[in-house]
Amino acid sequence: MGRVEWIRLEGNDVEAVVAMFVNRERPDSVRISTSRGDGGIDILERGAGPAGGDDVHQVKCYCGPLTARQKDEVKKSLVRLTTDPRWAGLAVERWYLVTPWDPTPEAEAWLQELTAGYKFTAVWHGLAYVEQLAAKYPDVVDYYLHGGKTAIENAYQAVAAVFALGGNQQQTLDIPSVTARVQAALPVLDADPHYRYELHFGSGEPPPPADRPRLVMSWLSSRRSGGPWVVVDVIARCAASTDERPITITGRLAANNDSTFAEELRDSVAFGTPFTSPAGAFTGEIDAPGGLGGPLDNAQIMSLPIDDLGANPQLHVQIIDPAGTVLAAADLDRIDRSQGTDGVRLVLQEVHHVFQVEDRYQLPARSLRRTFRLADPANLVGEPPAAVLAALQFLNACRTPNTARASVRHTPPERGTIDRAWILDLPDEWQKKINFLTETIGALTTIQQHTSTPIRVPDLTLVTFEQHQRWILAAHLLNGKEVLTTYPDGQCLVLELGSEVDVPDGGTIGMAVPLSVVIGGATIELGRMEIWLTEATLVRREQRGDRTYHLFTTPNRRYRCLPAPEENA
Structure with missing residues (x-):
């Protein structure tokens, strides 16, 4: 592939290609949306610094010596980075200016002087760096600048036709023929700069969705009565892939006003709560990479929890009596977090799965509703009795006139904050369940103290x-x-x-x-x-x-x- 003539390209095209180079080279880096201004950050890579701090990349389309206006733009980016309250929690260690132009000694000296008052290291990645990435990721150049997008979608459709389950049944393809067609199309598919495609095919019961990093979509074609199936796994090459080429679904969900599903939908809108629709409730269209989109008729749709649990998801909560004595304590993990039009939803789970609480914060009203769930006995199987007993004793102490103190785990608990929502004062029916479990698990804990044989909580239903x-x-x-x-x-x-x-x-x-x-x-x-x-x-x-x-x-x-x-x- 020849060198890219950056100076002939429109500025937005330059920044799009160079930013994608950085994302591919640093696959955990993410783009920052400019809907409210990026706050001086084009690309952010948290925790990538030498001491565990953050790396920031500012991408500019400058292809020659910087003008006074361009220098002022760089300066404004630095000021926004250090003054925007949205970035107050960042610990920036390295700040990169990325341009398809190598700085002169004078330009490099200007940048170091400009950033001298900041606590991070400034690095100018110029044309040599950009050209190195262009040689490493020619698929990015081809996709954005040379019309590679159409070729990729055509290649996928050619592969899909080979395995089409509803196609021409009169055409018989032997294994060498199938292999040849797939191998001819895969090099083109592999040139997609945003996603990798893995094809699997077999017969009988289709496999469950794979659990793997950056898997964003699995496309499955099969017959209800069994027989052959085809699965295409779509795997993002970097965290920015879904921003550059998002998978979007549009359509209509049908729900009776007074149904349970309608209530779930209202919760999803208000607090971002995950839901699963009834079969056949959704009609619409999916726009996906690799030609995998198309109409969705009589479909079932499911929303899943997002991966962002927020800062410090590991918590420690103590129950304290009026005299300040710690009566009980429990460790909890934040396992889900979502947001909707009304407020924020958090789900906390005790580390040994004894109980779960769901908090719904209505932000305009500044109110909190906490829902408590006691674990199904099956979830306790295999846990050490002493650990389960401690969690049950914690619940027994969550009553008036006690109070609670919450802190980040492994930090001094006395520096935590008072959280009165933990005073649950559970109804009698819940208290009876907890008392029964406390007696049962307490007995197992006592038995463990008198034997060297390891004891784990068995399935109490048996x-x-x-x-x-x-x-x-x-x-x-x-x-x-x-x-x-x-x-x-x-x-x-x-x-x-x-x-x-x-x-x-x-x-x-x-x-x-x-x-x-x-x-x-x-x-x-x-x-x-x-x-x-x-x-x-x-x-x-x-x-x-x-x-x-x-x-x-x-x-x-x-x-x-x-x-x-x-x-x-």
Whole structure:
């Protein structure tokens, strides 16, 4: 590819091409929209500086020695960068002036003098730098300056025709023919400066969407009854790709006024809440790169959470009583953030998935609505009981007259801010659920303290009543408490005693037996315990092999369980 004659190009074309060079070279850099002025930044790359600060790129179309007006434009960009309140949080380490003209020593000296009062390093990237990137990314030059856009879309359509599921079924293509057609089109597709295209095809159940960096779209063609399928993954080459060549969808969503979906749509508009439409509710059109656009009839549309969680998404919250004593604490992660016409929505999740809160800030009214969700027991599977217990104790402390203090995790909690919205004062039905979980997880935590076998919270929906009661009994005994319990109506107690043991009716009987529990299918031995029967009545003896079992009843079906003395444990 020959050298680009920058001086012959219109200024906007120069800046568009050079900016795309920078974006491709620095794929995490982003363009700054000029809808309200860019504030002195064309391209921003957060965290790219040597010490973790930010890099700023100012792209200019200057192709020769700078005039007085152009120097004034550079100066104004610097002033805007340091005075615009939107950039108050930036820690700029390097500021780049990028132009297709190499500065003279005098021009370089002017730039260094101009930036001498700033705390960042100024670098002039001139023609040599721009030409180096032009040689590295010829696809950018071809797309923007030589009509490559049309060739790319034609190439995709040629590939798609090979795999068209509704095409001419009379034409049979063998594997070499398919491969040849695809290989002929792929070099052109690969010249798209914004996206890469990966084609996958097979038969049967189509694969789920891939989870990979910069995947912005998956195009799927398949038959409902199974058979062949084609998937095209569209992968952005850099963060700016979606700004330069956005994927847009226009159309109409149908929803009954009083339906749940209508309410979800209102929430999406007001707070940016993600939603999924019913099947067939959307009709419209998609404009996508690579010729992948087209009409959408009777479609289902789903909006997903955005990736921007804001600054400092890891939080620490303490519950404090009126005397200032910390009663409980929890770590939370901000897992979702969105904004709509009415305000901002934040979703916080406790790090062990015990609970979630959703905050909706109505900005004009400066009001907050907090919604609390207790975890489904399935979400607790595999978590350490002690960690889950701490989160439950936190919830139990979220009540009047206590207050809360929120801080960024790993910073001094005492420097946090008071957040009274954490005083939930939950209704009785929620409190009953929390109390049950606290008792259950508390028992597992106590058991863990008496065994070296790692315990994780099992699926509580599969735990039988008898297993649960055994955990509670074991926890009480391990804490040194006596437990008065009963056996089921119509049954009796079975004790293995020697055949020579004389058991008088109405007497008191005590014996030491193993103490064990079953958690998640594993049996955990915890030593021994004592069982005592008062006013016991012998129902009968049973001989099973060389073992003798005695069956007893007691008044009101009661018996006592005690911790075994140290010497018997």
